[in-house]
Every structure is written in C-alpha cells, then in structure tokens.
Amino acid sequence: MSISPEEWKQEQARVDLIRDKLTRQLLQLEPNVGQLKDQVVDIRKHFWDEVTVNLANDDDVLETFLSMKQQAEILSERERSHRHLKKLADRMNRLLPTPYFGRIDFKEDGSGGSERVYVGVSSFLDEDGETFLVYDWRTPIASLYYDFPPGPGEYDTPGGLIRGDIELKRQFIIRNGRIEFLFDTGMMIGDELLQEVLSKGAGSQMKTIVATIQKEQNRIIRNDRTRMLIVQGAAGSGKTSAALQRVAYLLYKHRTTLKADQMVLFSPNPLFNSYVSTVLPELGEENMQQTTFQDYLHHRLGRKFDIEDPFEQIEYVLQDEANKPDYPARIDGIRYKASADFLRLIQRYRDHLGQEDMIFRDYRFRGRVLISHEQMLAQFYSYDPSIRLPNKVVLLKEWLLRELKVLEQEERKADWVREELNYLDNEQYHQAYSRLRNRQQDDEAGFDDADQEEELLKAMIVKEKFKPLRSRTRNLRFVDVPALYRKLFEDRGLAQRLADPEPLPRMWEEICAYTLGRLSRSELPYEDATPYLYLQETIEGFRTNTIVRHVLVDEAQDYSPFQFEFLKRLFPRARMTVLGDFNQAIFAHSTTLQGQTPVADLYGEEETERIVLHRSYRSTKEIVEFTRGMLQDGMDIEPFQREGGKPQVTTAPMPADLVRRMAGDIAALHAEGHLSIGIICKTAAESELAYNELLGTADLRLIRKDTPSFEKGVLVIPAYLAKGVEFDAVLLYDASAANYSRETQRKLFYTACTRAMHRLYLYSAGPLSPFVTALDPSTYELHSIHT
Numbered sequence: 063m064s065i066s067p068e069e070w071k072q073e074q075a076r077v078d079l080i081r082d083k084l085t086r087q088l089l090q091l092e093p094n095v096g097q098l099k100d101q102v103v104d105i106r107k108h109f110w111d112e113v114t115v116n117l118a119n120d121d122d123v124l125e126t127f128l129s130m131k132q133q134a135e136i137l138s139e140r141e142r143s144h145r146h147l148k149k150l151a152d153r154m155n156r157l158l159p160t161p162y163f164g165r166i167d168f169k170e171d172g173s174g175g176s177e178r179v180y181v182g183v184s185s186f187l188d189e190d191g192e193t194f195l196v197y198d199w200r201t202p203i204a205s206l207y208y209d210f211p212p213g214p215g216e217y218d219t220p221g222g223l224i225r226g227d228i229e230l231k232r233q234f235i236i237r238n239g240r241i242e243f244l245f246d247t248g249m250m251i252g253d254e255l256l257q258e259v260l261s262k263g264a265g266s267q268m269k270t271i272v273a274t275i276q277k278e279q280n281r282i283i284r285n286d287r288t289r290m291l292i293v294q295g296a297a298g299s300g301k302t303s304a305a306l307q308r309v310a311y312l313l314y315k316h317r318t319t320l321k322a323d324q325m326v327l328f329s330p331n332p333l334f335n336s337y338v339s340t341v342l343p344e345l346g347e348e349n350m351q352q353t354t355f356q357d358y359l360h361h362r363l364g365r366k367f368d369i370e371d372p373f374e375q376i377e378y379v380l381q382d383e384a385n386k387p388d389y390p391a392r393i394d395g396i397r398y399k400a401s402a403d404f405l406r407l408i409q410r411y412r413d414h415l416g417q418e419d420m421i422f423r424d425y426r427f428r429g430r431v432l433i434s435h436e437q438m439l440a441q442f443y444s445y446d447p448s449i450r451l452p453n454k455v456v457l458l459k460e461w462l463l464r465e466l467k468v469l470e471q472e473e474r475k476a477d478w479v480r481e482e483l484n485y486l487d488n489e490q491y492h493q494a495y496s497r498l499r500n501r502q503q504d505d506e507a508g509f510d511d512a513d514q515e516e517e518l519l520k521a522m523i524v525k526e527k528f529k530p531l532r533s534r535t536r537n538l539r540f541v542d543v544p545a546l547y548r549k550l551f552e553d554r555g556l557a558q559r560l561a562d563p564e565p566l567p568r569m570w571e572e573i574c575a576y577t578l579g580r581l582s583r584s585e586l587p588y589e590d591a592t593p594y595l596y597l598q599e600t601i602e603g604f605r606t607n608t609i610v611r612h613v614l615v616d617e618a619q620d621y622s623p624f625q626f627e628f629l630k631r632l633f634p635r636a637r638m639t640v641l642g643d644f645n646q647a648i649f650a651h652s653t654t655l656q657g658q659t660p661v662a663d664l665y666g667e668e669e670t671e672r673i674v675l676h677r678s679y680r681s682t683k684e685i686v687e688f689t690r691g692m693l694q695d696g697m698d699i700e701p702f703q704r705e706g707g708k709p710q711v712t713t714a715p716m717p718a719d720l721v722r723r724m725a726g727d728i729a730a731l732h733a734e735g736h737l738s739i740g741i742i743c744k745t746a747a748e749s750e751l752a753y754n755e756l757l758g759t760a761d762l763r764l765i766r767k768d769t770p771s772f773e774k775g776v777l778v779i780p781a782y783l784a785k786g787v788e789f790d791a792v793l794l795y796d797a798s799a800a801n802y803s804r805e806t807q808r809k810l811f812y813t814a815c816t817r818a819m820h821r822l823y824l825y826s827a828g829p830l831s832p833f834v835t836a837l838d839p840s841t842y843e844l845h846s847i848h849t
C-alpha cells in the first residue's frame with residue numbers, strides 16, 4: 063500500500079527524533095561508562111591498599127576477612143554497574159543506524175485510543191524511563207507484528223491474553239538513519255520486505271531475520287512450553303535462522319535466570335559454527351556454546367581409540383564400492399548400529415551383565431597376578447542383585463582400593479623392596495628424613511631413627527609402585543569395556559539372545575568380522591563410537607552436565623536415535639530443540655523427524671511438540687521448482703515468490719570443455735554481482751580435482767573438513783561440508799550419471815543443489831544423472847556442447 067509523501071516525511075521526522083534522543087542519552091551515558099571502568103581498574107589495582115591485613119589473633123583475622131569482603135563487594139558492585147551501563151550503551155549504539163523496522167498501531171479492547179508500537183532489535187525508553195519509544199522484538203506486544211495481519215490480534219502476557227485490533231502494520235528499511243523503504247502491509251510480514259531482504263547476496267556469515275520473521279517461524283522462536291521441540295523443515299525454510307533467533311528470545315525472556323553459556327548448539331561441522339557465529343552478537347546477545355558431536359566423542363574416547371570422524375565415514379560410503387568387499391556389510395552395520403534396535407540390544411546387555419558375564423582385567427604386579435579377574439567377578443556378583451550395575455562397579459572400586467591397601471602393606475616385606483633401597487637417590491633419602499623429623503616433632507616419645515627410616519623408605523617405594531594400580535582403580539579401568547564391546551561381535555549366541563525379539567541384521571556375520579578387524583587395530587569406526595560410549599557409561603554411570611539448560615541440535619536428521627538418547631542423558635536438566643530435514647539425510651544412517659520416531663519418544667508425547675515448515679526462502683522459485691522434483695513428497699515444498707533464471711544444465715563429451723564453460727560461467731556470475739559462489743563436489747577427492755582443474759580461472763579456495771571458517775569468494779567444497787550454508791550461485795561440478803545414480807545418493811544431490819540462492823548450474827561429461835533426467839524438462843535449460 064502506498065504511503066503519501068507527507069506521511070513519509072513524518073516517519074522520517076520520527077526517526078530523526080529518536081536518533082536525537084539516542085544521541086543525547088548516549089552523551090550522558092558514555093562518560094559514566096568510562097568513569098565506572100576507571101573505577102573498576104582502580105579498585106582492582108589498589109585492592110590490597112584498602113584491606114587491613116592482620117592475622118595476629120582470631121579477632122584480627124575476622125576483621126581482615128570482613129575488610130576483604132567489603133572491598134570485594136564494592137568491586138563487584140562497580141563491575142555490575144559497568145556491565146549494565148555498557149550493555150545499555152551498546153544497545154543504543156546498535157539502534158542508531160536502524161532504530162526499528164516495524165510499526166503496528168494497536169487498539170486494545172476496551173481502551174480509548176490506539177498505541178503506536180515501533181519494533182526494533184532492542185527496547186529504547188524515553189528519558190522518563192517509562193515510555194517505550196522502541197519495543198524489543200522479543201517483548202510480548204511485538205509478537206503481534208509477526209503473528210497477525212491488520213485486523214483482530216492478540217498476544218500473551220504474564221497477566222493473561224490481551225486482545226484488540228491492529229489498525230496499521232507498517233514496515234521500514236532504515237539505513238544510517240534514512241528511511242529507504244516504507245510500506246503498509248495487508249499481510250503478516252509483507253512479501254515486499256522479504257523480497258528485498260532475500261534478493262541480497264549471500265555472505266560468509268549468516269544474517270539475522272528479526273525484521274521478517276514469518277508466523278510459523280515465530281512459533282518456533284517463542285515456543286516455551288514443551289521439553290522437546292522438533293522442527294522438520296524443507297531446505298532453506300529458515301530452521302537454523304529460527305533456532306538462532308530462538309536462542310536470543312529465550313535469553314531475553316529468561317534474562318534473570320538463563321545465561322548464554324547454559325545453551326549449547328550442536329552443529330554439523332566446525333565450519334558451520336563459524337558461519338552462524340555472528341548472528342547473536344548482531345542481536346546484542348552473547349554467543350551460546352557451539353560444538354559438534356564428534357568433538358564430544360573425541361573428548362571422551364580420543365585417548366583410547368583412533369576414532370573415525372563422520373566425514374571419513376561418508377567418504378567411504380560415497381566412494382566406488384567396486385574394490386571394497388566389506389562395503390555391503392559395513393553399510394548394513396552403519397544402519398543397524400544407529401538403530402533403536404541396537405540401542406535396545408545394549409540395554410539388554412546391561413541387564414545381562416548385572417547377572418553374569420562381566421569382564422574385568424587382572425591386576426598384575428611385577429609379573430604376577432595380584433588380584434585376578436576371577437576374584438573380581440566373585441566379589442562383583444556377591445553384591446545384592448538389585449543393586450544397579452554402575453553402583454556395583456563403584457562398590458567393586460571401593461573393595462579394590464581396600465584390597466590394594468592390604469596388599470601394599472604386605473608387599474613392603476618383599477625382597478625386591480630391600481634391594482631397591484640400595485638404589486635410592488639422595489633426594490628420596492632426604493624426603494624420608496624430613497618426614498621422619500616431622501613425625502618425631504609430633505610425637506614426643508622418640509624413635510629408633512635407622513629402623514624407622516628404613517620402614518618409611520620401604521613404604522614410599524611400594525606406594526610409588528602401587529600408584530598406577532590405584533589410579534587405574536579410581537578411573538574404573540578394571541572394567542574391560544573394549545572386551546565387553548567386542549564380545550557382542552564375538553559371541554553369536556549372546557548377540558542373538560540380546561537382540562530378541564528383533565532380528566539381527568542380515569549380514570551380521572560379516573558385520574562382526576568387519577567390526578572386530580577394526581577394533582583389533584584400536585580403530586573405532588564412527589558408527590561404533592556412540593554405542594561404545596553408551597555401553598561404557600551404562601556400566602560406569604552416565605556423565606551428566608546439569609548446568610546446560612537448553613540444547614539445540616541442527617541437521618538433526620544426521621543423528622541416530624542412539625545419539626539422541628545420549629544427549630538426553632548427558633543434559634538431564636535441558637530442554638531440547640531439534641531441527642532437521644529428512645530429505646537432506648546424507649549419512650547412511652538417518653533419523654526421520656516425522657511420525658512416531660525414537661526422537662519423538664525421547665521425552666514422551668506430552669512433552670513434545672512438532673512444527674513443520676513447508677516454505678522455502680533461500681532459493682528462487684525456479685530453483686525450488688527444479689529441486690523439489692527430486693523428492694517424493696517435494697510438492698509440499700512451497701517456493702517463495704522470488705524469481706531468477708532457471709537452473710542451467712550443461713553436458714559435453716569431454717570434461718575439459720566443461721571446465722572452460724565453468725570458468726566462463728563464474729566470470730559471468732561475477733559480472734552480475736554474485737560474489738559468493740560454491741563449486742560443490744561429491745567427495746574430498748573430487749573437490750581436489752575440481753580445484754586443480756579450475757585453478758587460475760578464478761580466486762579459488764579449497765574447503766576441507768578442517769578449514770576453520772568461510773571466506774568470501776569461489777569455494778570448492780564437498781557437499782557434506784556445505785550442509786547448512788548457502789551461496790549466491792552453486793555450480794555442481796559433476797552431475798553425471800556415473801557420479802550420482804544410486805538411490806542413496808539422491809539426498810546428497812538434493813542437498814548440494816539446494817545450497818543455491820539465485821543461480822544453479824549443473825555440469826556433466828557424458829550421460830546426466832537420472833536425478834535430473836527424471837525431472838520435468840521445463841524446470842531447467844539444457845545445453846549440449848559438441849566438440
């Protein structure tokens with residue numbers, strides 16, 4: 063709806079007024095921030111000058127303590143005030159160029175007039191400290207802006223539901239204090255603004271979407287009811303964006319109780335971490351913790367095993383299977399080991415181990431068995447059967463420590479100890495002598511120094527030698543977890559009984575051979591790492607983190623039920639937000655987020671809410687129409703009405719012709735202003751090849767799994783590392799049938815193509831992938847180069 067020049071002028075005048083007020087308040091505030099900072103520095107520097115330290119008697123100690131406490135309180139009060147004012151000033155500085163992006167005029171039922179509510183990234187109050195000149199987008203009233211078109215609307219407050227009428231809904235684009243775009247909208251968030259925002263180029267970092275949050279995304283952001291929120295959303299539907307704004311919302315809503323470091327985001331890879339790391343700071347919030355599941359596995363098992371990472375696994379899965387006799391068994395194994403069936407098998411194994419079959423390691427000392435595994439077994443199974451497995455392990459640990467104490471004392475009499483006495487160095491003698499002196503000071507009676515010294519030295523020698531046994535006991539290393547895990551693959555009868563009533567996978571024999579082979583080389587395949595750790599913790603007791611209150615899992619389709627079960631146990635006090643797209647499940651195991659799944663069962667029906675996003679914002683209409691054709695249920699995906707060229711598919715008999723074509727396309731894209739370009743490949747090897755082929759034609763960067771952050775430019779990248787990110791233009795390096803024809807590769811192909819915002823190019827030397835030839839030919843343009 064058009065806005066009269068007069069109204070535009072009035073709105074600009076208001077922007078100017080708000081900026082004036084911001085500047086004025088900042089002028090008052092900033093010197094105070096500076097002063098407080100100086101005071102904090104000063105107090106820290108002279109902390110001890112103000113404290114009278116006197117420890118002569120109890121009263122003096124108390125006085126010293128009180129004076130220290132007082133000084134510490136002054137310091138922490140100044141630090142708090144400084145932090146508070148600094149945050150306030152930062153917020154105002156952030157508002158200066160763009161004070162707000164939306165306005166609604168809301169007439170509450172039963173009230174006289176309507177209120178103008180201007181919505182921005184944070185609230186700004188007039189000098190009276192009461193009048194809201196700008197409302198933070200996370201305030202209850204601001205939800206009207208996202209949830210309703212003009213007309214009746216309502217919002218939730220702690221005091222109850224407020225109903226009324228939205229008389230006007232206006233949107234702004236304000237840059238450096240100038241209104242560049244202004245319109246009234248009859249819809250939720252007008253498509254004009256979204257068009258404008260989405261037509262921009264992709265950057266090396268994700269952007270905030272607060273000005274254009276869509277209603278269904280707002281449901282994700284503000285959902286605060288259930289323990290578990292599951293979001294299944296099409297590629298580019300804003301899952302990651304919604305998750306990040308959700309973090310900002312929760313930090314605001316629960317600002318007195320929730321801190322950023324109590325929230326953890328599990329990301330698909332470290333690159334993604336850097337891609338999303340600027341969103342929260344842009345919104346004036348601190349970043350939450352970010353990690354990957356692999357990091358956690360590595361942290362827990364990295365010292366014992368050479369753990370395969372998920373990218374090595376996917377490389378294996380994607381490579382040509384012709385020369386790999388293990389291939390079908392491994393794929394079968396990957397699926398099975400990620401399944402709820404295998405989880406149940408391990409849980410039954412835990413119950414079984416409570417009754418029999420535990421495996422302990424002998425304690426050996428100087429070539430002989432000190433405590434045998436049989437003794438441990440007898441002790442272990444002598445405990446009451448009702449005691450839980452990890453508690454029995456703790457009891458056994460305590461028993462072992464007691465046994466070691468007795469054995470250690472006996473050992474002092476052994477001949478080898480006497481012999482060792484001769485080899486002690488001066489330092490050790492000196493130590494024994496001073497200990498003896500100390501003892502004698504405590505004990506008036508006096509000693510025969512020589513005998514005492516010898517006894518003490520012997521005790522020291524044995525104690526030192528028993529040290530590793532004690533530490534092994536404290537770390538529960540007497541439980542042979544690797545052997546227990548191996549046993550599952552060695553004892554066919556046992557596995558069969560534990561799996562019952564579910565069947566073991568068809569290729570169980572081969573899976574066992576493969577797994578045992580890898581374990582014998584101290585290698586832990588990625589598919590075994592979580593089950594192994596789960597078994598270990600189920601025996602030894604689960605580690606828990608009770609500080610974290612919220613866990614977000616992005617690209618959740620790539621997590622197994624096992625991993626979810628694990629996260630639930632690891633963070634017992636946390637709520638969970640799980641975001642994914644089943645159509646982008648690129649790993650051989652995958653989790654569906656639709657229907658009754660192990661993920662949905664994690665916290666039970668009552669505690670779980672599910673939201674499905676159908677609309678895709680990232681790609682142009684043409685690209686969505688092309689890519690959704692690759693999926694069975696693709697027609698559910700709605701493109702956002704943003705136009706661009708149709709995807710371009712080029713075939714040629716010779717790869718060299720395609721490389722020339724690609725170089726030309728990159729140059730043309732640059733000329734059109736598309737600076738972020740992704741050349742997406744299937745594997746790391748293909749990426750290396752593409753990089754070398756195209757070297758010199760553009761400013762290329764090869765992205766590997768250990769590349770720490772994205773940079774602008776032409777990136778050559780394997781599809782599995784491009785997960786979650788986007789480019790102005792995507793060039794699919796090899797879309798041939800030879801490269802993509804297996805059904806298991808469909809989702810990888812789809813994921814690669816859906817990374818494109820504005821332009822998509824596919825190249826194929828020889829016949830094209832059936833994923834393209836099966837599409838409606840009107841959804842793309844085909845070019846054939848003939849040489």
Ligand SMILES: Nc1ncnc2c1ncn2[C@@H]1O[C@H](COP(=O)(O)OP(=O)(O)OP(=O)(O)O)[C@@H](O)[C@H]1O
Nearest residue numbers: 271274275276297298299300301302303679680786
């Ligand atoms: N409401 C919105 N306003 C503006 N831009 C949006 C909105 N929602 C999504 N986008 C944009 O759409 C693109 C895709 O968003 P995002 O990466 O969050 O989607 P996703 O569902 O996580 O995608 P994928 O699963 O394909 O990785 C981003 O550029 C994001 O900024």
